[in-house]
Amino acid sequence: MKLNKVKIYTVLLGASLGLGACQDDFLETVPSNAASYEQAFSSPAAVEAALTGIYRLMRDAPVNSGSTANHDSYGIPHFNETWDVMGQDLMANTSWFVFQYELDNKLPTYRGTYMLWATNYNMITNANNIIANAAKVPNITEEQRIAFEAEARALRAFGYFNLARTYQHTYLKDPNALAVPLVLEQTTIDTEGKPRATLQEVYTQVLEDLSIAERDLPVSRVAKSRVNKNVAQGLLARVYLEMGQWQQAADFAVKAREGYPLMSANQWKEGFNNYANGEWIWGLAQSADQQVAFASFFSTMDGRYTLDEKGNRTYVRRGYNNIRANDLFVALFDPADVRREFQEAAGVTNSNRYTVTKFKDLPDLSGDFVLMRSAEMYLIEAEAKAHLGQDVDAQQLVFQLRQQRFTNPAAVVKPTTTGAELVDEIWVERRKELYGEGFGLMDIKRLQKPLVREGNHTAVLGTTPANSDLFIYMFPQLEIINNPNFGPQNP
Secondary structure (H helix, E strand, O other): OOOOOOOOOOEEEEEOOOOOOOOOOOOOOOOOOOHHHHHOOOHHHHHHHHHHHHHHEEEEEEEOOOOOOOOOOOOHHHHHHHHHOOOEEEEEOOOOOOOOOOOOOOOOOOOHHHHHHHHHHHHHHHHHHHHHHHHHHHOOOHHHHHHHHHHHHHHHHHHHHHHHHHHOOOOOOOOOOOEEOOOOOOOOOOOOOOOOHHHHHEEEEEHHHHHHHHHHOOOOOOOOOOOHHHHHHHHHHHHHHOOOOHHHHHHHHHOOOOOOOOOHHHHHHHOOOOOOOOOOEEEEOOOOOHOOOOHHHHHHOOOOOEEOOOEEEOOOOOOOOEHHHHOOOOOOOOOOOOOEEEEEEOOOOOOOOOEEEOOOOOOOOOOOOOEEEHHHHHHHHHHHHOOOHHHHHHHHHHHHHHHHHEEOHHOOOOOOHHHHHHHHHHHHHHHHOOOOOOOHHHHHHHOOOOEEEOOOOOOOEEEEEEOOHHHHHOOHHHHHHHHHOOOOOOO
């Protein structure tokens, strides 16, 4: 049974996403129905509407992509899907996301880099507006101001964390490497463009924002789409893991999952479509009258189908249905592991062999999008403790997770590896647990591993070296043109 959901209406503020003063032929950043600053900050209720509008932008943003709207541009779920198909476990068999899968969508004039840039900077721009104006709202209470600013700070940090990992290598490779411009104030057409900040500068700001959010946000919230204290703690765990600050990563992972027990094996098979699932810490709600049809994560990912007498497929969920699982990835799963959610075409050995059935959209296309789960927090804690030399504790955490994922208790095995081998085993466990949720290439980058594509992959076969520049996107060309302070383009 689905929770009652707060209907989200988009309220975008009239601020430029661009970081330079010249706006000719620039990224379209504000739709024609955007609210003015006066409207958006006329009352606490208006600020609330502007804030919830950011969440709507996060889940179905076909605008602001640097070109016309397309069916591979739908906010954060699109962002996460990009990183999965750029990894080694999932594949884009045809249609949308093929260029991402082929590591061929990063050039400065391509749509791919515009969409990733705009998705996150639009979120940041609107968060900046709330942070700058919340205190000026008529009749706002101090409690409301603190809550609005804390939530906006968490969303701003989330956007910058995404951008830093998109447009640069991992923090541990070189904290002094140039990342993205750090814009923390309300911008106008006259705002001077910012230069690229270093990863260290960006991560310092991300940690500051998340620490304030974690301090000021309550656990209670109106819906799981909204950031609360647990979400801020989960984001801190992710950031500290990326930075190699293992104890902090472990500590915040424990805090984030409090009150969100691991789902059962039966719940796993329900289809990752309902944020009422007790394990979900954060998700984006969908409703039947606001679903995004073909321009949707489920449109590409939901691979359930039936066969007619001629062997032709009819997919349960109308859409593109083009994401596949690599056969060597499927082979990693024990038969008793419920996470082995793939439909196999008998007799097929090519890239069309395994469809993904982990994500099952609902009949009215109102399936919710998952952003954070307790299982990830168990794995963050396990990896952090493995790095700290606390192998027994790390092994037990993985064992606890596996116990909730196997239909045959006798098949559950506790890890026996230690040290670097245990870290690698936890990485494989992350792949089996989190596929389709946006961690594919991001984990490869974070762990500074090569991208290995073997088996029935159709693109970039073989090994792409660790820290390859194919893993980082170039910046949108118009950003470079319109901001003389921007700095060097990525390779």
